[in-house]
Amino acid sequence: MDPGVIKSYLPLYRDALLLTLRIGWQGVLLAFIIGFLCVTAIRFKVPVVRVIVKGYIELFRNTPLLVQLFFLYFALPKIGIRLSPEFCGSLGLGLLGGAYMAETFRSGLDNIPVIQQESAESLGMNRLQAFRYVILPQAVASSVPGFLANTIFLLKETSVFSTISLMDLMFTAKDLIGMYAKTIECLTLLVVFYLIMLLPVSILGSFVERRLRHAEYGD
């Protein structure tokens, strides 16, 4: 292990981390939006859209991100849709994550007892009001651990971005190993930088989970 080498690599890894984070958070945000829209379509039984949404969820939950990215980045240009690597990354992550978020959110909604809906309606709320003020807050609260787990999963999945020539952490490590063969230094930095990125989310996840358990069962 050579401290000089590590010091000279640090800026490269920092840039890579920033790139990964930028694409990562865009992807996660997109995933939330897509997931929420999908669940709304299923919940309110919007004709046709509902079937498409279900197909989309199954399709993206059952294929690897790597294949999805290859399709977005290498296949779509052949039919005239050209996307920048960065946009492909966010879009791919968003589409993959949307399917996962939708599933998590849906099971959160399904776990709410029917009586909640019935009580809200008997108080004179219409379906939209019941959803907005009674069902949604409870469903979101109980899905939060799942959302955070999905976020960690998505941030981990960013490691395949190097295949569509994005200079993320993986790309930097592989590139530097290829050029200077300082394998140990490169891999150590790789691990450290992934920890910097993922440890806070993981800690937040277990904190929130504990809080929610208190909320459910009391202290």
Place this chain on the structure above:
Amino acid sequence: MQNMGIDVLFKGRNFLRLLGGLWVAVRISLISVAISIVLGILMGMLMTLKNRPVQILCRIYLEIVRIMPQMVLLFIVYFGTTRVFGWNLSAEYAAIIVFSFWGTAEMGDLVRGSLISIPKIQYESARALGMKEGTLFRHVILPQTVRRLIPLSINLITRMIKTTSLVMMIGMVEVLKVAQQIIEANRKSSPNAAFGVFFVVFLLYFLICWPVSRAAVYLEKRWAE
């Protein structure tokens, strides 16, 4: 069909080669799942022990697997350990080591979860009926644990198959690599091959993982108490 590039797949043995690539992915995941199930059950039992150091060690192991991307683990095993220890490791062995390492942690957590989810009253009732510890475990605890476990471990198989697509990055020739080779080889004759071939790869993965995950959902619903 011509300009979409699907025709490339029907030239020569291209489609068979693609399926062969897919088999590499499936083979690695099946071997890793088999190893993970055996080791995972052991680990799950270890985790239910009331032994502080064992619990802390298992916890650390779980967190490592949960936080590090599988790709990083692959790099560490394939490039890192070979460098440090100077041994020769084929990409396939590296992949199996990494996926088993990952699967054992996941499986161990699932086994622990299903073991502690069995209500205490089940143990007490069985003992009240005069069962010995062995009989109790064999006829009361095991069937219930397995029922909870099977759907979850089937899910693990699909996740493994999906993750094996990463082995391309350490130089294994699996379905995506074969797809790239086919596209490269036919660059002149059908420039649009990328669309058709990657579309087919997309579908192939879906056709393998979807039935498996449906089976998991079906079993989960059927065995739900």
